[in-house]
Amino acid sequence: MHIIINTKNAPQPIGPYVQGIKKNNIVIISGQIPINLNSKIISDDIIKQTKQVLNNIKIIIEKSGLKINNIVKTTIFVTNLNEIKKINLIYKEFFKKNNSEFPSRTCVEVNKLPKNAKIEIEAIAIN
Secondary structure: OOOOOOOOOOOOOOOOOOOOOOOOOOEEOOOOOOOOOOOOEEOOOOHHHHHHHHHHHHHHHHHHHHHHEEEEEEEEOOOOHHHHHHHHHHHHHHHHOOOOOOOEEEEOOOOOOOHHOOOOEEEEEEE
16 A cells, blocks of 8 residues: 655645655655645746755655655656756755755756656655
């Protein structure tokens, strides 16, 4: 059996999926894009978008009862891999600020993301 993770403090899904699922000691967070609680893209700036996505993930992870340092894997989808240095600065700061080691990671350039976002990140955490 699994538990659906849902919090009103993070943007609601924009399609037929859930914010996250907890099964036993594993939490899988659906891909998060840089939208606010009104489902609007917060900015066209990759730095601001990356911060918003990571904040959305943090809120969902904490709702599950885990913390950022429980994240063991992320997958990053970006529409322009040339932005990776900016993304890495925010990503590094986020994990260090939350007293966490860096998780394993995959980063892939894609043609397009929902709502024309520049970045989407999904995460897996283990208790």
